[in-house]
Amino acid sequence: MPRRRRDFWWSVTLLGFLTVLAFLVYPLATVLVASFTGEEKRFILAENYHRFFTHRYYYSSLINSLYLSGLATLGALLVGTALAFAVARYPLPGKPFIRTAANLALLSPPFIGAYSWVVLFGRMGLVNRALSTFGWSLPTIYGWRGILLVFVVQYFPFVFLLVSAALRSVDQSIEDAALSLGSPPRRTVRTAILPVIAPSLTAGALLVFMATMADFGTPMIIGEGLRTLPTLMYGEFINELGGNPAMASTLGSLLILVNTGALMAQRYYAFRKAYNVVCIQPLRVRRILPGLRLALTVFAYGVVGVALIPSTTIIISSFMPTRGPVMYAGLSLQSYQTIFHLVPRAIANTFGLTALAVALDVLLGVLVAYVLARRRSRAHALLDALIMLAYAIPGTVVGVGLIVVYNRPPVVLTGTWIILLVSYFIRHLPYPVRSCTAMLQQIDIRVEEASVSLGVPPFRTFLKVTIPLMFPAILSGAALAWMTTIGELSSSILLYSGPWATMSVAIFTEVFSNHFGTASALASILIVAAFVPLFLTYRVLGERAALGV
Amino acid sequence: MTRVRVEGIVKRFGDTLAIDGVSLDVRPGELFTLVGPSGCGKTTLLRIMAGLLEQDTGRVLFTEDRMDDVPSYLRNIGVVFQNYAIFPHLTVGENIAYGLKARRMPPDRIATKVAEAARMVQLERLVDRMPAQLSGGQQQRVVLARALVIEPRLLLMDEPLSNLDAKLRVQIRSLIRALQRELRITTIYVTHDQEEALAISDTIAVMDRGRILQVGKPWELYLRPAGSFVADFIGTMNVLRGKIEGPGRGAEERTVVTDFGERWQVRATGRPGEPITMGIRPESLQLEAGANAQESWNSLKGTVTEMVYLGAVVRYQVQVAEDLLVTAEIHNPDFSAICGAGDRLTLWFAASRTIPLPGETKRA
Numbered sequence: 022m023p024r025r026r027r028d029f030w031w032s033v034t035l036l037g038f039l040t041v042l043a044f045l046v047y048p049l050a051t052v053l054v055a056s057f058t059g060e061e062k063r064f065i066l067a068e069n070y071h072r073f074f075t076h077r078y079y080y081s082s083l084i085n086s087l088y089l090s091g092l093a094t095l096g097a098l099l100v101g102t103a104l105a106f107a108v109a110r111y112p113l114p115g116k117p118f119i120r121t122a123a124n125l126a127l128l129s130p131p132f133i134g135a136y137s138w139v140v141l142f143g144r145m146g147l148v149n150r151a152l153s154t155f156g157w158s159l160p161t162i163y164g165w166r167g168i169l170l171v172f173v174v175q176y177f178p179f180v181f182l183l184v185s186a187a188l189r190s191v192d193q194s195i196e197d198a199a200l201s202l203g204s205p206p207r208r209t210v211r212t213a214i215l216p217v218i219a220p221s222l223t224a225g226a227l228l229v230f231m232a233t234m235a236d237f238g239t240p241m242i243i244g245e246g247l248r249t250l251p252t253l254m255y256g257e258f259i260n261e262l263g264g265n266p267a268m269a270s271t272l273g274s275l276l277i278l279v280n281t282g283a284l285m286a287q288r289y290y291a292f293r294k295a296y297n298v299v300c301i302q303p304l305r306v307r308r309i310l311p312g313l314r315l316a317l318t319v320f321a322y323g324v325v326g327v328a329l330i331p332s333t334t335i336i337i338s339s340f341m342p343t344r345g346p347v348m349y350a351g352l353s354l355q356s357y358q359t360i361f362h363l364v365p366r367a368i369a370n371t372f373g374l375t376a377l378a379v380a381l382d383v384l385l386g387v388l389v390a391y392v393l394a395r396r397r398s399r400a401h402a403l404l405d406a407l408i409m410l411a412y413a414i415p416g417t418v419v420g421v422g423l424i425v426v427y428n429r430p431p432v433v434l435t436g437t438w439i440i441l442l443v444s445y446f447i448r449h450l451p452y453p454v455r456s457c458t459a460m461l462q463q464i465d466i467r468v469e470e471a472s473v474s475l476g477v478p479p480f481r482t483f484l485k486v487t488i489p490l491m492f493p494a495i496l497s498g499a500a501l502a503w504m505t506t507i508g509e510l511s512s513s514i515l516l517y518s519g520p521w522a523t524m525s526v527a528i529f530t531e532v533f534s535n536h537f538g539t540a541s542a543l544a545s546i547l548i549v550a551a552f553v554p555l556f557l558t559y560r561v562l563g564e565r566a567a568l569g570v
Numbered sequence: 571m572t573r574v575r576v577e578g579i580v581k582r583f584g585d586t587l588a589i590d591g592v593s594l595d596v597r598p599g600e601l602f603t604l605v606g607p608s609g610c611g612k613t614t615l616l617r618i619m620a621g622l623l624e625q626d627t628g629r630v631l632f633t634e635d636r637m638d639d640v641p642s643y644l645r646n647i648g649v650v651f652q653n654y655a656i657f658p659h660l661t662v663g664e665n666i667a668y669g670l671k672a673r674r675m676p677p678d679r680i681a682t683k684v685a686e687a688a689r690m691v692q693l694e695r696l697v698d699r700m701p702a703q704l705s706g707g708q709q710q711r712v713v714l715a716r717a718l719v720i721e722p723r724l725l726l727m728d729e730p731l732s733n734l735d736a737k738l739r740v741q742i743r744s745l746i747r748a749l750q751r752e753l754r755i756t757t758i759y760v761t762h763d764q765e766e767a768l769a770i771s772d773t774i775a776v777m778d779r780g781r782i783l784q785v786g787k788p789w790e791l792y793l794r795p796a797g798s799f800v801a802d803f804i805g806t807m808n809v810l811r812g813k814i815e816g817p818g819r820g821a822e823e824r825t826v827v828t829d830f831g832e833r834w835q836v837r838a839t840g841r842p843g844e845p846i847t848m849g850i851r852p853e854s855l856q857l858e859a860g861a862n863a864q865e866s867w868n869s870l871k872g873t874v875t876e877m878v879y880l881g882a883v884v885r886y887q888v889q890v891a892e893d894l895l896v897t898a899e900i901h902n903p904d905f906s907a908i909c910g911a912g913d914r915l916t917l918w919f920a921a922s923r924t925i926p927l928p929g930e931t932k933r934a
Contacts, residue, residue, distance in 0.1 A: 467651045467655035468656070468657060468658075470620075470622050470642075470651070471655040471656075472657070473641075474647055474726075475643075475648075475717075475720060476643050476646070476669050476720065486657060
């Protein structure tokens with residue numbers, strides 16, 4: 022279409038830039054600047070950083086975070102890749118179940134996963150109390166072991182999903198060619214298949230690394246005082262006595278540095294190693310000995326079984342009678358009665374804010390995705406990168422940045438629901454943008470041109486042709502944004518105030534005040550609420566796919 | 571019927587000059603083909619006429635109306651794209667009705683016109699199908715009906731047959747030609763396939779590197795190419811070089827001595843001593859001189875290096891000189907006359923069948 026300088030899409034670009042600048046770049050820049058600021062706002066070069074790297078209390082948090090995220094990434098890669106290969110290449114029974122179960126494991130927010138392991142294996146946990154009647158006990162779940170367990174169980178599905186998708190795009194002829202050229206099977210996997218799926222493998226690793234670096238709730242709940250960057254940052258920022266806001270900014274800046282560094286490294290690698298593969302005949306399922314088949318089946322079901330433990334535990338425990346952290350056998354709706362009596366507001370807040378944030382994400386996301394996909398320029402590449410930044414930046418850092426920027430005139434948002442909305446909106450904008458740009462790359466621009474040539478002006482063509490064709494991507498982007506927003510804790514815990522507490526915040530405070538029953542009931546509602554839209558999306562898209570659209 | 575004029579069009583993409591000052595005049599109701607190798611600018615020119623791209627300079631006129639500031643959706647054109655560009659979320663009928671709805675036609679009129687258009691492209695039984703349930707040829711017919719049903723001033727087709735297999739290509743080609751003749755719609759047709767261009771066109775323009783090299787009827791391009799690019803792009807051409815020795819039998823002929831020492835009568839102008847480049851089509855070469863006494867017959871001798879037997883035709887590659895290989899196509903070959911590699915052969919051709927290739931001589 023002929024380019025006109027300042028059309029509607031020009032304003033969309035401008036709006037995209039303004040949004041990202043106001044709600045992401047400016048707050049983050051403020052955090053970075055604050056890390057170089059001392060008392061009375063004078064500029065100091067590296068005093069805060071010097072303090073950080075010379076005090077064990079501070080620098081141990083960086084070591085802990087890197088160590089935990091590194092190990093968690095490794096663990097998730099091993100488990101996720103092994104499961105993906107097993108499902109893709111070998112004749113296991115019940116493959117759809119394995120795939121669905123891995124998807125379900127993604128649904129519950131990680132801090133709820135952490136809490137579920139405490140419910141089972143904590144000091145007052147169900148398993149430990151059962152064992153104690155025999156005088157037995159298990160090693161403690163608290164500390165780095167527990168965090169690592171939660172991280173691997175929570176995040177291996179990322180790797181599984183990405184590697185499975187990559188394996189589906191490898192053509193059987195690649196393996197056949199390598200084998201026919203005399204390469205033994207194991208060498209073939211290493212030299213012909215792994216390189217093709219390497220970009221997806223590294224993308225999975227990056228997701229796990231960034232998410233675990235950013236995770237605030239898990240170490241808080243199961244870490245028992247183990248300091249990581251986000252928990253220490255939260256402590257330094259929130260603590261009125263002995264807290265150090267400049268140090269909070271320093272910690273935040275280090276988090277920004279580590280995560281954007283990882284993001285850029287992966288992007289650089291994947292960009293250089295991305296191959297265009299055309300898959301006509303996917304990799305064949307191979308025949309194996311019955312013994313090996315049994316071993317792989319046990320492995321696969323073991324993994325997804327463990328992955329389903331958290332949500333199952335939460336939902337079952339929500340129907341158990343409780344006193345404090347202790348749960349008893351039996352069936353009771355006591356916990357649900359308590360929450361509807363005690364925190365109906367938090368439930369309403371969560372659903373209202375999530376719905377509003379997702380609606381805004383979809384609205385802006387669809388428009389921005391169209392500009393990014395159809396108007397390629399340096400400015401648009403920059404906008405794309407800035408929006409993707411929201412993926413990499415931990416919620417704790419976004420929360421601190423928003424508070425620092427919006428607690429003083431001209432715009433005061435702290436203390437209102439708007440600041441929660443802003444955080445939810447900006448942090449989850451990448452989901453619809455990603456899904457829609459990916460879809461638009463599949464939609465031939467000539468379809469739109471055909472519509473224009475038939476007499477429908479460009480914007481009406483966008484509404485009549487492009488939007489309907491993008492519909493699956495809009496739906497899945499919205500479902501993903503909904504799923505990740507509804508259980509958001511790391512920025513909510515900083516940004517909520519007074520009546521604007523959300524369910525995630527309520528769960529968190531209930532866990533810390535040892536009200537496990539109400540925590541389980543709230544968490545169950547969250548899990549179901551995260552699941553329903555995703556389920557509906559699959560149903561709708563499945564039907565559309567069946568129609569051949 | 572619309573006359574289409576394009577005057578002095580220039581289009582750059584960054585540093586590359588895609589269209590280098592092109593002017594064309596397309597007569598009302600004709601099927602006008604732009605043909606050339608990929609990257610020659612033919613699709614760019616088509617998109618400019620469609621209003622999907624803006625030219626840097628130059629004018630586009632439909633009859634007497636200047637189109638340069640008219641957006642695509644107001645030009646009232648039908649466009650058929652290479653990869654169909656069918657609306658995958660609409661049924662066949664809805665696809666065909668799309669442009670009519672945009673024109674706010676009453677629903678009962680739309681229904682009649684859609685049915686009529688579907689019948690025209692033999693899809694009347696498939697109007698309720700989704701595009702994914704159709705074959706490539708059927709999809710292309712939907713797109714054709716969708717473009718024609720709006721009664722456009724101009725039909726623009728961008729390689730409409732290139733995604734189809736050989737048999738369907740011929741089928742849809744004759745459908746397009748028949749509909750275009752019947753509806754008398756001025757049509758611009760883009761293709762890289764010279765055979766398709768010859769078969770379908772009233773007029774052909776050969777493009778290369780953003781320029782028009784020659785415009786003419788199919789037989790004009792084939793029998794009187796303006797230069798060796800056109801000669802070689804449209805069909806196959808044996809290019810031979812020599813020097814003019816003296817006058818020939820008529821004013822249009824000269825006696826020429828070739829670089830490999832044969833003395834020929836050929837169609838040429840020019841003075842003795844001047845170098846000359848001549849073309850001879852493979853099918854103009856034959857195994858014996860004709861009986862027509864009005865003609866001067868020339869011969870060349872060589873060794874067969876390759877023989878391809880195709881039934882109705884035998885194609886020989888004949889080594890005439892060390893650096894000269896000539897292609898000859900012998901039609902309806904006689905059983906006893908078939909040669910194999912290594913055999914010596916004498917080929918004959920009439921002076922009137924030689925094609926002077928102007929503009930080439932200087933480079934020679």
